[in-house]
Each structure stands twice: as C-alpha cells, then as structure tokens.
Amino acid sequence: xxxxxxxxxxxxxxxxxxxxxxxxxxxxxxxxxxxxxxxxxxxxxxxxxxxxxxxxxxxxxxxxxxxxxxxxxxxxxxxxxxxxxxx
Numbered sequence: 001x002x003x004x005x006x007x008x009x010x011x012x013x014x015x016x017x018x019x020x021x022x023x024x025x026x027x028x029x030x031x032x033x034x035x036x037x038x039x040x041x042x043x044x045x046x047x048x049x050x051x052x053x054x055x056x057x058x059x060x061x062x063x064x065x066x067x068x069x070x071x072x073x074x075x076x077x078x079x080x081x082x083x084x085x086x087x
Contacts (some may be wrong), residue, residue: 005031012082055079 008027009020032044033052044052058072 001031 005027008030009023010017012023012026012030012031013020025036027035032047036043039046049087053055060073063069063072
C-alpha cells in the first residue's frame with residue numbers, strides 16, 4: 001500500500017515534489033477508488049458498502065473566501081489537465 005500511495009503522490013506532484021502533503025488526500029482518494037484485483041472491487045465499496053461519490057466540478061464564486069475559491073479552482077484545473085494527459 002505504501003508503494004502505491006507513493007506512486008500516486010509522485011504522479012500528482014510531478015515537478016513539485018515538496019507539495020506532497022497538499023496532495024495526500026487526493027492520493028488516498030485515488031487509492032480508495034481504484035480497482036483492487038485481489039478484492040475484485042473498489043476498496044471504498046468494501047469499506048462503505050456503496051459506490052464512491054462523484055467528483056463534482058467547482059462552480060466559481062460559491063465560497064466566500066478567496067483563498068478557498070482559488071484552491072478549488074486550481075484543483076479543478078489540475079484534474080482536467082491530468083484527465084487530458086491520460087487520454
């Protein structure tokens with residue numbers, strides 16, 4: 001498990017490896033929602049008994065704090081960039 005989380009963190013942080021702590025929750029989400037061949041299902045499904053929630057895009061201006069607004073916008077841009085590179 002640790003090697004897998006480390007691999008996710010390397011993929012997520014890319015050119016900014018010192019930002020790994022900021023991306024740890026995303027690495028955990030990736031691990032928990034990835035298909036596990038030994039379980040033949042998602043780890044999230046085993047633990048919670050249901051499918052994981054969908055990641056909804058952030059609607060600009062929903063939050064009142066500029067810092068949170070900027071962070072959520074950055075995360076959406078990042079996820080879009082990762083999806084484009086994977087395709």
